[in-house]
Amino acid sequence: MAKEEILKGLADAVVDMEEDAAVAYAERAVAEGVDAYTAIDEGLAAGMQKAGDLFEEEEYFIPELLLCSDAMNAGMDVLKPHLVVDEAAGAKIKIVIGVIEGDTHDIGKNLVKTLVEAGGFDVIDLGRDVKPQIFADTAIAENADVIALSTLMTTTMLGMPKVVDILRERGKKDAIKVIVGGGPLSQSYADKIGADGYAPSASEALKLLKKMYA
């Protein structure tokens, strides 16, 4: 099978939410000696970006995007062991992401994680109901570039400025950018709490990061 055919097969499997096909094409890539990094980047990730576009165009919604992500990850599991190490360890921008303390709604956060990872960023996921201190500690310890905070609830929004304050106290406010998103938030809220960016949706979050690190 030609390399192009395999790459297209990988991308289509992701867009079509076909986990089994993603695995089959990934195995094919390995068998035929297609470079694992290329297979991920031009195959799986390209498919996920296409899925992200369909999401933005309101052709796909959250169930579809999650299934695309599953297909991508299934293919990834096959390809990852074949990655040449220095390719994998490039200077990726590192993002610490999570849902702020008090809130357990994590659908939005998971979408951002999926799209941002497919977009080539390195993501550390702290999960949901995460204390402000943990965000700051992890980001500092991991030398992260960005903290991405999410919440759906107005009550828990108030945890967000705390993260900014902790970074400021520890002299890391400039080194670590804070971006926020979620139902009740807005650009004006982000500005008010001293965050570095706001995105109204998962695809906008990816665009925002790409703009910040172009």
Added chain:
Amino acid sequence: MDDLSPKERLHRTLAKKSVDRRPVICPGGMMNAAVVEVQENSGRRLPAAHANADLMADLAKEVSLDTGFENYGIPFCMTVEPEVLGSEIDLGTVACEPKITREIYPDAASVVFRNESDMLKSGRIAVVSEAVAKLAASDSDVPVIGSVTGPVSTAASIVDPMTFLKDLRKRPQDSHKVMDYVTNFLSAYAGALIDSGAEIISISDPTATGEILGPKMFETYALPYINRLADYIRGRGVKVILHICGEMRAVRSHIPAFRADAISTDAMVNLKNLKADYPDITTMGNLSTYLLEFGESDKVAARTEALLNAGIDIIAPACGLSTASSLKNLRAFTGTVKEKV
């Protein structure tokens, strides 16, 4: 001068009859006004009031008295249903609403279908029912609204929500079984609240949005199961208020198919346009909860007046209120509706 009692006014509005002025309400559940200031003023505090019928009923009365909302609305959370169905919950604090700490089932296929009459005896169903009964027996002019979580959100509160959303597409048979089970349970729970004296049932289904599900899944799961729940409640002679979360462009054309007596929407939805496009809908909403928390009270009053001028039938907050919202703003909100006839 008001000619109608709050009870008559709301019932007449839901029956599409003429009224002296618009009602202003906050139905409870996800959308409740048990803000910190009311709790402090009354000494009736959460989380205790989530689990004690006397406190719950008293707090509901204090909310109405203190804020000016013209109804009693309970419970003050969306966790009664998932708790009964087996999920782990945390009742929160004075300022933080209860949340689900762990959904009990990993996927739709794992859901164990429990006996309905056992479920009706478990969790906080008795607490909410008793609180409804106390409010209904208090012989006031204030309508008692019982709030239930909608079927999609309830299902996504017992099955891991990420897997649940995928299962909707990937395993439709298992998903329909879970939706069927949850809808039967919710109908029985709503029935128990009606038996206790709830005059109106409010359904909020925040996971059932166009943004999350998309039009196809919305039509397959949200619409039929919400309608089945609504049909049951209306079959009992009780009116239904349905709150749809989010920006609903993707599913807007489905909205008239809901068999509810009023449709409440989020702040980003233009209710005036919705009403213009679908004149049969009784509209409810939709003052920004962001404005209620962070805005100045004169701005709150101005936005409220705009809602009145836009012809919205029932004035209400657009979404769940922050517990930090000030009484000053809530009073500006309800006061404006009562003054501007």
